[in-house]
Amino acid sequence: QSALTQPASVSGSPGQSITISCTGTSSDIGAYNYVSWYQQHPGKAPKLMIYEVSNRPSGVSDRFSGSKSGNTASLTISGLQAEDEADYYCSSYTNSPTPNWVFGGGTKLTVL
Amino acid sequence: QVQLQESGPGLVKPSETLSLTCAVPAYSISSGYYWGWIRQPPGKGLEWIGSISHSGTTYYNPSLKSRVTISVDTSKNQVSLTLRFVTAADTAVYYCARHLAYASRTDYWGQGTLVTVSS
Numbered sequence: 001q002s003a004l005t006q007p008a009s010v011s012g013s014p015g016q017s018i019t020i021s022c023t024g025t026s027s028d029i030g031a032y033n034y035v036s037w038y039q040q041h042p043g044k045a046p047k048l049m050i051y052e053v054s055n056r057p058s059g060v061s062d063r064f065s066g067s068k069s070g071n072t073a074s075l076t077i078s079g080l081q082a083e084d085e086a087d088y089y090c091s092s093y094t095n096s097p098t099p100n101w102v103f104g105g106g107t108k109l110t111v112l
Numbered sequence: 113q114v115q116l117q118e119s120g121p122g123l124v125k126p127s128e129t130l131s132l133t134c135a136v137p138a139y140s141i142s143s144g145y146y147w148g149w150i151r152q153p154p155g156k157g158l159e160w161i162g163s164i165s166h167s168g169t170t171y172y173n174p175s176l177k178s179r180v181t182i183s184v185d186t187s188k189n190q191v192s193l194t195l196r197f198v199t200a201a202d203t204a205v206y207y208c209a210r211h212l213a214y215a216s217r218t219d220y221w222g223q224g225t226l227v228t229v230s231s
Contacts, residue, residue: 034214038158045207045221046150046158052216089158093214099171101148101160101215 003028003102004090011110017078020107022090023071028102030071034093037066037075040106041086049088050075077109085111114139116208116222123228124202130195130227134208141184142166146211147191148218149182151204159204163211164191198229 005023012018022029022037029035035053038046048057050066053073063078073092077084090104120132134147141147148163162172164182172180181194191208205226211218 032214034216036216036218038218045224046218047221048217048219051218055217057217057219091158091160091215093216098174100174101163101171103158103160106157 003094004092004104006088006090006104006107008105009108009110011112012080013112014080014082016080017076018080018109019077020075020088020090020109022073022075022092022104024073024092024094024102025071027096028071028092028094029068029073031095032093033068035066035068035073036091037064037073038089038091039084039086040089046089080111082111085109114210114220116210116220118206118208118222118225120206120225120227122226123230124198125231126199126229127197130193130198130202130229132193132206132208132225132227134191134193134222136189136191136210139210141189141191142186146213147182147184148209148211148215149191149193150207150209151202152207152224153201153204160215161193161195161206163215165213200229203227203229 037050040046053068054066094100117135149161179196205224207224208222210220
């Protein structure tokens with residue numbers, strides 16, 4: 001069982017917007033602004049899409065945005081495109097019980 | 113562009129030791145950043161194994177800490193992972209990655225290497 005909780009799947013049509021939630025606790029997401037989101041296509045390594053809750057690395061489309069409220073972080077993808085179909089993982093830093101890095105179980109995004 | 117290249121045996125017997133290395137040819141690992149190992153069992157999600165800072169401080173997943181050692185060989189500019197007493201549950205794709213403190217900004221990942229634990 002993963003430390004962070006994500007929906008198993010979400011779907012949307014091209015051009016639409018979707019949001020993926022990631023729920024943790026007051027010891028991880030709720031305590032630190034070190035939430036990241038990763039995109040993973042089949043057979044490929046994860047790719048960083050968002051770091052520190054809402055920052056986009058250079059080269060990542062501004063269609064991807066991140067936010068946090070309390071113990072829940074969210075990834076929003078606007079203007080869905082076929083190539084967005086992938087697995088998405090959230091992660092967070094935690095200091096409980098020791099410095100630690102936890103992941104969500106992953107969400108499969110299907111572009112209809 | 114920073115490249116990370118994992119290497120090691122693709123098959124390990126139960127109860128034996130898994131050893132992998134991560135070479136970073138175009139960046140000096142002692143210059144900065146943290147270097148982490150993350151694994152992904154077939155069809156499942158990501159699990160952090162541990163990380164090492166450029167100065168050699170190590171951080172481990174509490175659930176794996178008793179079996180894991182991560183080290184740096186600055187002469188070869190590579191990071192090593194050792195996982196002892198493996199079982200079938202340790203079968204996974206193993207990735208190395210570069211990140212900042214607090215697991216932030218994991219911007220470069222290796223391509224991953226599949227390790228199967230089987231007799």
